Amino acid sequence: MNEVDVLVKMINQISINNRHHGEDAAAAEEVAHHLKKFWARRMKQQIIEYAEQGGADLNDVSKLAVARLKALSDEVESWPQTSDAG
């Protein structure tokens, strides 16, 4: 599995474990906060990029969660310059 496949597996698993929050949107909110709190900058970037390219293997909650993550991260714009050349 390449790096992005791993992230897709991770987020889908987080989504499945948070589905009990009722509506997909509510679950996605939990998932987005989880990612914000625990995922590294580069991992967030990669999953957002993957979703923007269609996010084929993301489940429904994960798709909503990535969209929400993007909205949550005001700093998104300032990510690339400072830290990660890779």
Added chain:
Amino acid sequence: MLNYFDPKQPDSGQPHNGFDPSLFERDLGTPARTSTKAVALTIDGFEISVPEGTSVMRAAALAGITVPKLCATDNMEAFGSCRLCAVEIEGRRGYPASCTTPVTEGMSVTTQNGKLAKLRRNIMELYISDHPLDCLTCPANGDCELQDMAGAVGLREVRYGYEGANHLDAKIDDSNPYFSFDPSKCIVCSRCVRACGEVQGTFALTIDGRGFGSMVSAGQNEPFMDSECVSCGACVQACPTSTLMEKSVIEEGVPEHSVVTTCAYCGVGCSFEAQMKGDKLIRMVPYKGGDANHGHSCVKGRFAFGYATHKDRIREPMIRDSIDQPWRAVSWEEALEFSAKRLKGIQETYGRDSVGGITSSRCTNEETYLVQKLIRAAFGNNNTDTCARVCHSPTGYGLKTTLGESAGTQTFDSVMKADAILVIGANPTDAHPVFASMMKRRLREGAELIVADPRRIDLLKTPHAEKGLHLALKPGTNVALVNALAHVVITEGLEDKAFVAERCDTEGYQKWRTFIQEARHAPEVSEAETGVPAALVRTAARRYATAGNGAIYYGLGVTEHSQGSTTVMAIANLAMATGNIGREGVGVNPLRGQNNVQGSCDMGSFPHELPGYQHVANTEVRERFESVWNAKLDDEPGLRIPNMFDAAVAGTFKGLYVQGEDIAQSDPNTQHVEAALSALDCLIVQDIFLNETAKFAHVLLPGATFLEKNGTFTNAERRINRVRRVMPPVAGKEDWEVTQALSNALGYPMNYSHPSEIMDEIAQLTPTFTGVNYQRLEELGSIQWPCNDDNPIGTPTMHGVDFPIGKGHFAITEYVATEERTNRRYPLLLTTGRILSQYNVGAQTRRTANSEWHEEDVLEIHPVDAEDRGLKDGDWLGIRSRVGHTVLRCRVSDRMAPGVVYTTFHHPGSGANVITTDNSDWATNCPEYKVTAVQVEKVSQPSDWQQRFQQFDEQQQRYLERADESEGMTIK
């Protein structure tokens, strides 16, 4: 009048204001009593008041009067067999034994007079008439209670002669590698037999025969090694003569000084006296003043310390350009400059986030703190993680979410007040043996035992307490089982409504209550998933909820699953719903694996949290650290260990500093880990041996064992204990000094002169540690955090009044089956665990005589599964999972249910982790070690991986041996 208060009574569990080591230097004869009722009496004219139930012997000792004794010792109940402690009591006939006589109000005792002296001399004369008179050449010379007592009673002659029948020719049993048993020196006081039963709880020893023929016997008159003996050392410690004696003392003589320190094996964190001759460690003796172990030990801490002076120790720094080159031994300066140059070069080329580090759960708090500080401040990112990632990270997540703090709630002593003990996915007798002994003592006193584990663990065979319930669940179904237990509690009205109403968040509780009441959580429904009969689940739930004090203990069988965090939360829910939180005897108790895994988590090893579990995104927190550290900190979490591996394989993560962890052996999916490590441009390994990870390294920095450094460890009960240096580090530096030197080489200055200064900085920045410093640790002996203005002497029991998050939070714990499923190709479930004599990756214990108990890892398989495949004991078995293949020897065993196989991972060549997958806990990425679908078949040769491993291992060992020969090589 002497008013006596003993602040360290073993089961008082109360915080204490002061610690007086002198209390533990003497043997007071019989155990402390906890009664609050005081009884006053007179002994030899001195008045003293002691708790009701105290023996006359102990009362005398507390008054400073020593009554001669042989069969009594203060860590076990009085036995009254030697009669040497006879006293006179006014108004009573004869000469009662002071050890078995409890004090009464107004009693008047005489311990010394002419009649008593004559009586004692006569008793000693009988003992000595059947005892060799080789005191001068005896290994116990100078450390023998029999010798002391002969002196104390003034024995001058033995009128019986030595010609009659005697035991002087009794044969020595040398079978145990660590101690010898010489029955010719035995006085049959039964201290060893009682220690084995009362203290250790194994009951391996007995007195065989009667009268003159009485002999101490291991098992059924077997050599010690063939008996049930677990080599904990309790009998050796209890023996008043040289009958049971450490071989190291026989060889080296009696130690001349000792230092109290903390064991570096498991999360129990036992205190030991390191008994020394100069800088040579002769023996480790469990320290009675240790709050975690109260003078008990196991085979690892007591005996398996020889690795510290093993020839394989890395003794000087080494470097090499690539891993297909021999090592070159260099100075510290050169190794550190080489490291700094490489790390900086990588960051220039690949970016700031392209390097990271792994802190050690084996090193001290101060060392762990320093490594994460180096990463955050000098590397400038948050790519720090620790081996808790692969063991108890779900505990951190789950308990923080529900109870508000990432730690267990109790002291170990709390178990002595538990009425029902629920053990989930833990094997205390093997993995936490000293605590298991205390637990077994409580079980013998009548506490109920419930074990949820795929395997029939030894705790279920506790002598005199064999009625435990065994819920033999299918691996991977923990959440379904704990939900079923909670379902029974709620639907049968067994919850503690008052506790929930007062202490828990009502809205969350109502949601959870609705969820858990749903019929799909009923044990009758989940039985299909868990394999545990519904009736058994109902009985277990009722026992836990209604026994009075219900205590839950859990281990890696809970955390190392795809739903590890969910199970931890389900456990917390169950404890809160039944009101089993916030007092002694109850609680949620994670049994921590490594000696300092609690500490490494506390010290900010995780990529998202600064010390004290303070999130990196919190600006106020970050600014506090930035001002003290004088560095800019990243506000985004860094990479976890598995993400580091993925990024390394992808080519964006190039440099790693690993202190005291063997990720190549301990982490799952070995071949993936090896690929990741091989992809690094700079791997710096700081360790005491050339471990599996070091074989992929470019820089090898010699580590120091716990005997070679100062610092602190934090055990599973949040207890901060001092580690004290007893010998110099083999390569001249304690581990914190190495990290400091690396930091300075990188241009981020660190200038600590002693670990106490690091602790002062920790206290300054960590709200739960503000009251901790080395002075205070000396005064109190040990401190359980939180220790701050609110809890100046620490916090033995947490959540007594409220939770750190205010109200307890019930989390919804939906069961989601793991993706790792059996099918026709992989029909068996493999689960992994530990055994008593070996420790984790075995780097230490494999280099001691402990290997005599466990030379190799084997695969345990149920007789039915073995018969289906035509397997018998000793066959070579090929074990194939979806990710890898390895070969182990077969042991047929009915301890698992059919369909489940089991192995340990103590030997690198076993490749247990070649077959474990990279599935992990949804919240923390803790690997799912405990569930791997496999097929097993008979084979005739090692697996491809094992053959490659062997070649690689031999090559790397050669590179190490050639380190000195390659001085001329140039390193870029």
